[in-house]
Amino acid sequence: MNLRELSEELGLSQTTVSRALNGFPEVNEATRKRVQAAAEAHNYRPNQKAKSLATGKSMQIGHVIPFSPQHDMVSNVVFSDFIGGAGEVYAQHGYDMLLSLVNFDDEERAYRELARKGSVDGIIVHGPTQDDPRIGLLQELGIPFFVHGRSTDVTTAYNYLDVNSKSAFRRATEFLLDLGHERIGLINGSERMDFAQRRRSGYEAALIARGIEVDTDVMRSAEMTEPYGFSAAQEMLASDNPPTAFMASSIVPALGVRRAIESRNLTVGRDVSVICFDDAISYMPNGEGEPIFTAARSSVRDAGRRCAELLIGLINDPDTPPVAELWEAELVVGQSTGPAPKSAATIAAKKA
Amino acid sequence: MNLRELSEELGLSQTTVSRALNGFPEVNEATRKRVQAAAEAHNYRPNQKAKSLATGKSMQIGHVIPFSPQHDMVSNVVFSDFIGGAGEVYAQHGYDMLLSLVNFDDEERAYRELARKGSVDGIIVHGPTQDDPRIGLLQELGIPFFVHGRSTDVTTAYNYLDVNSKSAFRRATEFLLDLGHERIGLINGSERMDFAQRRRSGYEAALIARGIEVDTDVMRSAEMTEPYGFSAAQEMLASDNPPTAFMASSIVPALGVRRAIESRNLTVGRDVSVICFDDAISYMPNGEGEPIFTAARSSVRDAGRRCAELLIGLINDPDTPPVAELWEAELVVGQSTGPAPKSAATIAAKKA
DNA sequence: AATCGTTTCCAAAGCGCTTTGGATGCCGGA
DNA sequence: TCCGGCATCCAAAGCGCTTTGGAAACGATT
Numbered sequence: 001m002n003l004r005e006l007s008e009e010l011g012l013s014q015t016t017v018s019r020a021l022n023g024f025p026e027v028n029e030a031t032r033k034r035v036q037a038a039a040e041a042h043n044y045r046p047n048q049k050a051k052s053l054a055t056g057k058s059m060q061i062g063h064v065i066p067f068s069p070q071h072d073m074v075s076n077v078v079f080s081d082f083i084g085g086a087g088e089v090y091a092q093h094g095y096d097m098l099l100s101l102v103n104f105d106d107e108e109r110a111y112r113e114l115a116r117k118g119s120v121d122g123i124i125v126h127g128p129t130q131d132d133p134r135i136g137l138l139q140e141l142g143i144p145f146f147v148h149g150r151s152t153d154v155t156t157a158y159n160y161l162d163v164n165s166k167s168a169f170r171r172a173t174e175f176l177l178d179l180g181h182e183r184i185g186l187i188n189g190s191e192r193m194d195f196a197q198r199r200r201s202g203y204e205a206a207l208i209a210r211g212i213e214v215d216t217d218v219m220r221s222a223e224m225t226e227p228y229g230f231s232a233a234q235e236m237l238a239s240d241n242p243p244t245a246f247m248a249s250s251i252v253p254a255l256g257v258r259r260a261i262e263s264r265n266l267t268v269g270r271d272v273s274v275i276c277f278d279d280a281i282s283y284m285p286n287g288e289g290e291p292i293f294t295a296a297r298s299s300v301r302d303a304g305r306r307c308a309e310l311l312i313g314l315i316n317d318p319d320t321p322p323v324a325e326l327w328e329a330e331l332v333v334g335q336s337t338g339p340a341p342k343s344a345a346t347i348a349a350k351k352a
Numbered sequence: 353m354n355l356r357e358l359s360e361e362l363g364l365s366q367t368t369v370s371r372a373l374n375g376f377p378e379v380n381e382a383t384r385k386r387v388q389a390a391a392e393a394h395n396y397r398p399n400q401k402a403k404s405l406a407t408g409k410s411m412q413i414g415h416v417i418p419f420s421p422q423h424d425m426v427s428n429v430v431f432s433d434f435i436g437g438a439g440e441v442y443a444q445h446g447y448d449m450l451l452s453l454v455n456f457d458d459e460e461r462a463y464r465e466l467a468r469k470g471s472v473d474g475i476i477v478h479g480p481t482q483d484d485p486r487i488g489l490l491q492e493l494g495i496p497f498f499v500h501g502r503s504t505d506v507t508t509a510y511n512y513l514d515v516n517s518k519s520a521f522r523r524a525t526e527f528l529l530d531l532g533h534e535r536i537g538l539i540n541g542s543e544r545m546d547f548a549q550r551r552r553s554g555y556e557a558a559l560i561a562r563g564i565e566v567d568t569d570v571m572r573s574a575e576m577t578e579p580y581g582f583s584a585a586q587e588m589l590a591s592d593n594p595p596t597a598f599m600a601s602s603i604v605p606a607l608g609v610r611r612a613i614e615s616r617n618l619t620v621g622r623d624v625s626v627i628c629f630d631d632a633i634s635y636m637p638n639g640e641g642e643p644i645f646t647a648a649r650s651s652v653r654d655a656g657r658r659c660a661e662l663l664i665g666l667i668n669d670p671d672t673p674p675v676a677e678l679w680e681a682e683l684v685v686g687q688s689t690g691p692a693p694k695s696a697a698t699i700a701a702k703k704a
Numbered sequence: 705a706a707t708c709g710t711t712t713c714c715a716a717a718g719c720g721c722t723t724t725g726g727a728t729g730c731c732g733g734a
Numbered sequence: 735t736c737c738g739g740c741a742t743c744c745a746a747a748g749c750g751c752t753t754t755g756g757a758a759a760c761g762a763t764t
Contacts (some may be wrong), residue, residue, distance in 0.1 A: 052719090099448070
């Protein structure tokens, strides 16, 4: 059942039926009721493609996810929670989410196509790198877009929402320093990512401010998986000068760090402290009462919601001046941190 | 730049330009080259909405994800890997993925709309329950769809791919029984889900075959989070008759189980054994060499790929007879299992 | 009685593509 | 010379909706 058939059945013009259903004022309330009833009875839904073609709006928002055989963004820990949050907001506003997985090499073409094909009204950019070429590209293409995160070396104004990774890691590192830890391992995410760069610089800033040497022997960077956290921590703990505390870039590698610590018969929070960044992932909450890990926390689901809201605002009013939101993470104290052990020998001793 | 402008510039009809670009035979190779060059030069991409409207195909595949304030499917551990796999295949075939988050209450309406609106050519059904109403609904709507999983009580034929949860859990439980374990805790997923039912029945079947009582005191069912695994295992271990082994429904609660075990100063694989179902989630791999957990393994990413392939086949040829694939999980032995301790007193003893 | 403003409706022109049903020109065979 | 077949191209009719620019009817105002 399409609009023509419906209008014929009602003995009305397509114009009137369309207007009746879309809530335009210039139609008699009585006829509107009649139209609505008929539409309901026939389970009529306007064809979205036709509607889009006529209006120019697709009511879809694109998310381009690059993938390679090695890794992809979808399998990023935080991805599903982000789109969960964004999706809720889309639903409220009548938008759908268009997910487009593309080969790493095809990424530019994918954005071009998405913009030109007109299948989306706006785009969310995930996981910006330090000088992300996508931002310039999308500006050139002239399609509304919103970045989750930031791209340090991009100087033109663009719309983004980011958490202040640097201050979060600086504060967390200071927290450990205050507890007397002087050798702190950094289990960072892949430093291709802008946020990982910022986290490292926060960590370094805290150390430098206290006159503590920044030692790359206790700094690692890779995709944030559990085994990565395990092996990185394992290596450092086995070294001659093991850290007494770790900073992990996500709760996932932090679980690996925990496993490494426990595999050496050490106790988390007593022998070795751990702080992680906690994105408040729904299926991996940081405990139920007292947090398992002391953590810098910021909900990625909330970020998804907010990005979606702001992007929709942008779509509705393209002349909005660029928005930039910077969220501060909160530092929540859990069971995984405690004063540095009196003598660092504790850790070495267990090595046998 | 649209088709009309392009054709005017070329001094050709829209028909010819369209046919040249779409590889139809009735156009001179020389003109085709000319058209392609011009299209390339102007960075022309056909408007997808117009194309869809004309052809009737949207080249989009829908995934409807119900959500509620409490929980949703997106935040299911396996979700992102599944769509990662499916997305790869979609990309190869020129399809995009339409993700539609909807309120639990609105789910039926969402499917109806998706089908009627014509914005998708096919639908993937996630997380079927035991007698899932969506299957009947989609059959009635007459849109190609594919189910990831199965719905036990649906008797009509439909297309699905599932892993044999029952045999996987039966074999895993038998493996523990062979090691001498006689009290085995079950940390199941939410038994609203069909697969969770099957896993339980596999577990029960193994016990019954050995004449061991099925005891609901050591059986739990809930959303598969880490804290759930922790608290469920914690409770059981603290009981008068604690299990010497656990079966967990996913690696995520298994991590919680591990934490519970270690928090009681027990050792996984020696004092208490753990087996989990391992979906081979990319950011949570089960170790790198020897698996951390002994596990029934089946890659959910592969499942995503396969579902996508089969659905696309269905779309291209709607008359394909219903396909049903049942995958057997493989049982991989890792570090988390070992013979049952000589006396169950080991566990009790540590309780003080 | 003529004019005007409202209200309510409609015919028709798009939106940008595909596809049907020719038209045209050219060549070889009868 | 005429005709059929072939290769190449095109005009125009959709696809199902929105939206522009009236038209018709009616009561109210002058």
